[in-house]
Amino acid sequence: MNTEQQLILLAHIQFTARHFIALRCPLDKLIELVRYSIGEAAPAPDQVRNFLLKESTQKTLELGWEVAMWQSADRSKSWRLISLATTSDPEVAKRLLARRPPSSDCCAYCWQDERGVLDALKPELDIYGKPVESLYLHRPCTRPWKLMRDLVARAGTTKRESLL
Ligand SMILES: [Zn+2]
Structure with a gap:
C-alpha cells in the first residue's frame, strides 16, 4: 500500500471514529465501516485488515489523528474505535467532565x-498522583x-484574572 492509500485509510478511520465517537465491534465490521466510508475506491478487505492490525497504524492514529483503536482483551476479542478529539469550549468540557457513566466498569471518557x-x-490520578475515587479511564x-481538565482549569484562571 502506498503512502497516499495509507493517508486515505487513516482519514477514513478518523472519520468513522468521529461519526461513532466510541465504537465496539468485531474486526470485520470495522473493516466494512472504513471501506464503506471510502466508497468505490476502497482497498480490498484484506488490505484494510492488514493495515488495521499493524501496531504502527494504531500508534499513528493515536499520536496524529486523535483516534484510539485496539483489540480488547474481552471474551469476544472485540475492537474499540474511540475518537479522542476534544472540544475547545470550556463550558462544554465542564459538562462532559461532570457526566458520570452508569458504573465504575465504564471508562469515564468514552463510556x-x-x-x-x-x-x-x-x-484517574489527581495532580498529586493519587487515584480519584470511582473514576476510571482507558489509557x-x-x-x-486531561486536555479537558486543563481547558476548564485555564478558563477558570482567565475568568478570575479578568475580574481583578
Ligand atoms: Zn475510554
Missing part, C-alpha cells in the same frame, strides 16, 4: 463498559480527559 476485562481501565482516553 465503554469493560466489566470483566482485567486492567482495561486505570483510575488512550486519559489524554483527552
